[in-house]
Amino acid sequence: GDSVTQMEGPVTLSEEAFLTINCTYTATGYPSLFWYVQYPGEGLQLLLKATKADDKGSNKGFEATYRKETTSFHLEKGSVQVSDSAVYFCALSDRGLTGGGNKLTFGTGTQLKVEL
Amino acid sequence: DVKVTQSSRYLVKRTGEKVFLECVQDMDHENMFWYRQDPGLGLRLIYFSYDVKMKEKGDIPEGYSVSREKKERFSLILESASTNQTSMYLCATKRPERTDTQYFGPGTRLTVL
Numbered sequence: 001g002d003s004v005t006q007m008e009g010p011v012t013l014s015e016e017a018f019l020t021i022n023c024t025y026t027a028t029g030y031p032s033l034f035w036y037v038q039y040p041g042e043g044l045q046l047l048l049k050a051t052k053a054d055d056k057g058s059n060k061g062f063e064a065t066y067r068k069e070t071t072s073f074h075l076e077k078g079s080v081q082v083s084d085s086a087v088y089f090c091a092l093s094d095r096g097l098t099g100g101g102n103k104l105t106f107g108t109g110t111q112l113k114v115e116l
Numbered sequence: 117d118v119k120v121t122q123s124s125r126y127l128v129k130r131t132g133e134k135v136f137l138e139c140v141q142d143m144d145h146e147n148m149f150w151y152r153q154d155p156g157l158g159l160r161l162i163y164f165s166y167d168v169k170m171k172e173k174g175d176i177p178e179g180y181s182v183s184r185e186k187k188e189r190f191s192l193i194l195e196s197a198s199t200n201q202t203s204m205y206l207c208a209t210k211r212p213e214r215t216d217t218q219y220f221g222p223g224t225r226l227t228v229l
Contacts, residue, residue, distance in 0.1 A: 004158075034217070036220075041222075042223075043206055043220035043221050043222045043223045044159075044206065044220040045220065046217045046218075049217065089158065089159070103149075103161055103164065104149075104159075104161075104208075106158040106159040106160075107158055108156055109158055
């Protein structure tokens, strides 16, 4: 079945450091790929997504490129801020369930802590 | 903006109690989902619904049931709560299109004593 593997945390960085959170996936066909972010005490919110190979998703300075050849979707940001401290989840959307309700398969999440 | 609300942010129940978690969305989305979130395990799908009165089991449906009598409301039911159901429960909603985003509620942290 589908699966998502992302690097374990916590990841601790100094403000303005470069961030990479690795994500690789296993899926049949051509899934859509997502990064969600969860700030303390809140639900998940979409950070960015890519729906086909070589697409680059970007938002709030974060970027990730859908690499089919390496089955990866690594999250990067050039200069992190304290406000980026959160848990980041990589996810993929399969081809479709009954009625078109696509299930998301999540990685285990990576906690990011950014310090001054 | 899509708004997904959950009935409680924090809930404490006793073993054996029947527990209802409610989720309401205001965007007329067809698909609704219930996940539980546990440290080290990420999010796991419990049940989903793609239309009123329709439901499908997810990856971990045991010990749970759901109800969707109206399009905007999706309820998760723990028939007889157990301590291993202590978790964060997240509701999500989306349109049927494959690439569409899932929108999440703020979550309910349930503790079963």
